[in-house]
Amino acid sequence: MKKLHIPFANYLVFLATILLLSGCGKSTEELLVGKWSGTDFDFEQTEGPDLAAMIEGGKDLHIRGNLILEETGTYIISSPDNVINGKGVWKVKGDELTMIDENKNEVIYEIVDISETQMVTYNEVAMETPLGNLAGKITLTYKRQ
DSSP, X not given: OOOOOOOHHHHHHHHHHHHHHHHTOSOHHHHHOEEEEEEEEEEEEEESOOXXXXXXXXXXXXXXXXXXXXXXXXXXXXXXXXXXXXXXXXXXXXXXXXXXXXXXXXXXXXXXXXOSSEEEEEEEEEEEETTEEEEEEEEEEEEEO
């Protein structure tokens, strides 16, 4: 029987490929399922009046608040003191996480980064206020609980 001789460099390339493919086992959807805690909130205002108090209120709700993404496709958002701030259904397609609340309001988040321990999302927001239109970009960071 002939012995198969594989050059060492080819062996390393083969081994690296196997290791990379074995690390890609979880889909984005599987990585998203679980309980997440807000750790950072960044709002870059692009239009409108200075509403710092409103923005700080959103930040306070996010930091230490919870996002639970259930395997069933439902979600719950709660404040740091466990008051429910929203619930509905979620789905993911590519790098977009779509959340639709009980009032049929839809928000699409771009998933900037996702791992077993951290998630970063980005979305653009716009709303009418008594002082005029407010618009900007929000980056939310979470850690898995």
